[in-house]
Amino acid sequence: MGEINAITMPKFGLAMTEGKVASWAKPIGAVVKAGDDIADIETTKITNAFESPFNGIMRRHVATVQDELPVGALIAVMASADVSEDEIDRFIDSFQAEFVNADTGEDKASEVEPSTVDVSGRKIRYLDMGQGAGPPVVFIHGFGGDLNSWLFTQPALADHHRTIALDLPGHGGSTKDVGAADISALAKIVSDTLAALAIPSAHFVGHSLGAAIALSIALDDPSRAASLSLISPAGLGKEINATFIDGFVASDRRKALEPVLQMLFADPSLVKRDMIDDLIKAKRIDGASEALTKIADVNFKDGTQTTVLAGRLPELSIPVQIIWGEEDRVIPVAHSQELPVAATVRVLADSGHMPHMERAAEVNALLISFLQ
Amino acid sequence: MSKKSYRQAINEAIASEMRRDPTVILMGEDVAGGAGAPGDQDAWGGVLGVTKGLVTEFGRGRVLDTPLSESAYIGAAAGAAATGLRPIAELMFIDFMGVCFDQIFNQAAKFRYMFGGHAVTPLVIRAMYGAGFRAASQHSQCLYPIFTHIPGLKVVIPSSAYEVKGLLIQAIRDNDPVIFLENKVMYDQVEEVPDETYTIPFGEANLTREGDDVTIVAFGRMVQIANEAADRLAKQGIHCNVLDPRTTSPLDADTILQCVEETGRLVIVDEASPRCNMATDVSALVAQEAFGALKAPIRMVCPPHTPVPFAPNLEDLFVPNADRVEQAVKSVMGYKIRENA
Structure with missing residues (x-):
């Protein structure tokens, strides 16, 4: 009875300060269920579907399409049918009056920032977010990524779990010394990182190279893994797209890197200027380029994965979920077929190699229900 | 970081x-x-x-x-x-x-x-x-x-x-x-x-804003002025490329020319005195190599040809600002090629 809900500009990741409505998925008058896509939100980094946090009827589109708005700004109003237009006008007026006041304040102190931990001489950066009972959720990004790869995923899971996203060595804010750089050496560094953080066991969510690392940790020491969620994983088959790997390693300019990054997505227009800039910046840090070259040489030389762990899957006694984009152009989705165990395999339509960015809402829902 | x-x-x-x-x-x-x-x-x-x-x-x-x-x-x-x-x-x-x-x-x-x-x-x-x-x-x-x-x-x-x-x-x-x-x-x-050491190569222009209508080439602090103008103009439906060449020697002529080929309009913002400065240099480059792409005359936003004044009110007028860049962009957007007489 009479409930009015503000839909505000979401914050995708630490760096987002403003965004715009690229298009509306729900017209005025539409009945909306919590979890329905209501709009596409475009930032300078990526465009992403925005899910409704509420049930109700879409009553107003407050944001103009393509208007740049700060995070937290009112973009739409939902309410039940019995709320009058006058009440909605008053709601908007009072929201806008308060929002202007809030906006002139300093940066919110509650903002979570990444930390670093020393792991036998290596500095490892991680972002610790949320609290909950049971083992924390640990995110391991793929080749060339960093903890920001989980910008749509980590906050969603942090509502109910302690979550930790880390930068692999050679990536993001972590040391560029990658050691032997093979999957088990990287797995050892991740295990040591968790030991340094006093985390004996975790639910692992790994993407691509990070998924192979998570799998390797679980196989080597089953007590460390409570479950595995493997997203477009490496380590389940031989093939990997050499054009992508070699292009990513070689490209040091925007124009060269853009088409390489577009291979990651089913919809190449999702790649925005800031995503390219962030990756170029990461690659220009001293030692980063050498680290990527070494990881690529050791693990993915000439389009072939060195470590294939699929045959060892039956050794695992923990729940395993595999999520893959149907249009993955980096690692073929066929690797998810004919696995020697009954893992739950979810193949998502309209997604390339990055389902957690391209189909963030579906991936979040799958992870949340899997972890329950 | x-x-x-x-x-x-x-x-x-x-x-x-x-x-x-x-x-x-x-x-x-x-x-x-x-x-x-x-x-x-x-x-x-x-x-x-x-x-x-x-x-x-x-x-x-x-x-x-x-x-x-x-x-x-x-x-x-x-x-x-x-x-x-x-x-x-x-x-x-x-x-x-x-x-x-x-x-x-x-x-x-x-x-x-x-x-x-x-x-x-x-x-x-x-x-x-x-x-x-x-x-x-x-x-x-x-x-x-x-x-x-x-x-x-x-x-x-x-x-x-x-x-x-x-x-x-x-x-x-x-x-x-x-x-x-x-x-x-x-x-x-x-x-x-970043806390780490990193390098940015010389001779590589940085695209700080993306748009199809006008290319703005700006140097040093003028990049910020140009970004500010581009953000204002975007709200009015005019979308600018803003290019920061980072180094004037070597100069990333390729990227400047590519951007001008795409937009057909060029505004250069240079805080140096207006004669023989980077704005005239980039103008000459574009006039020589990309004349056919231009839909409007090139505009230069520069200070006047005087010593920098000490009087604060005059100094504030002297340095190019976002208003002047905005005006220059609008003037090249509004330019009509004359019909053949």
Whole structure:
């Protein structure tokens, strides 16, 4: 009875300060269920579907399409049918009056920032977010990524779990010394990182190279893994797209890197200027380029994965979920077929190699229900 | 990664390279102690405190306070560079370069060429430039076009704290003489700057805004002015490419020409005096190589051809601002090609 809900500009990741409505998925008058896509939100980094946090009827589109708005700004109003237009006008007026006041304040102190931990001489950066009972959720990004790869995923899971996203060595804010750089050496560094953080066991969510690392940790020491969620994983088959790997390693300019990054997505227009800039910046840090070259040489030389762990899957006694984009152009989705165990395999339509960015809402829902 | 000022980013770049390479030394007026400061060694750290703390870490042997003679210590730095060190010479204000033109133009810039490629001169000369600091005519100029004119010199004009750190590390590691210009109005500006060392290559323009309607090429602090104008214009439906060439020598002509080919309209924002500056140089490039792509005359947003005024109200009028850039963009958008008579 009479409930009015503000839909505000979401914050995708630490760096987002403003965004715009690229298009509306729900017209005025539409009945909306919590979890329905209501709009596409475009930032300078990526465009992403925005899910409704509420049930109700879409009553107003407050944001103009393509208007740049700060995070937290009112973009739409939902309410039940019995709320009058006058009440909605008053709601908007009072929201806008308060929002202007809030906006002139300093940066919110509650903002979570990444930390670093020393792991036998290596500095490892991680972002610790949320609290909950049971083992924390640990995110391991793929080749060339960093903890920001989980910008749509980590906050969603942090509502109910302690979550930790880390930068692999050679990536993001972590040391560029990658050691032997093979999957088990990287797995050892991740295990040591968790030991340094006093985390004996975790639910692992790994993407691509990070998924192979998570799998390797679980196989080597089953007590460390409570479950595995493997997203477009490496380590389940031989093939990997050499054009992508070699292009990513070689490209040091925007124009060269853009088409390489577009291979990651089913919809190449999702790649925005800031995503390219962030990756170029990461690659220009001293030692980063050498680290990527070494990881690529050791693990993915000439389009072939060195470590294939699929045959060892039956050794695992923990729940395993595999999520893959149907249009993955980096690692073929066929690797998810004919696995020697009954893992739950979810193949998502309209997604390339990055389902957690391209189909963030579906991936979040799958992870949340899997972890329950 | 954390937020750092432009000043702090420069200090970090110098400190990290001095730690990495024992041949890197720093010299200049007041870079260590600051003459006249009472007692302690690191009282000042350069005229605006940019090199504060370096003498404490690296000692008097590598952080050298020089006499008040630019001709002497720039010459000494060029010689040191030619004989195995990597000096960073701080010249305080670019306006003082006049007294050491021979050392820069005839010596440092010519060594590689005149010694048949056998000599390298890994010298960085840092200096402040730019108006808006209430520092009057002799401490406010933008003399980078003069150095850009000289073959054998590289000229760098960083536009933000992130840029200044990566470009300065690149400059220190470069084997040629580099004129490295810091806009003093920007020293307290803050942005995300990685703690790690990183480099930004010379001769690669940075696209700071993307749009199909107009290309804006801007230098140094003018990049911020151009971004501000582009953001305002985007709200009015006019979308601009903003290009920061980062270095005027080498100049990324390819990217400038590509952007102009895409948009067909060009506005150049240059804080240097309007005759023979970077705006005229880029104009000539585009007129010669991309004339057919132009849908409107090129517009230059520059100060008037006068010394920088000391009166604050006049100085504020002197420096190009976002309003002027916005007007220039609108004027090229509104330009109609005349029907054939």
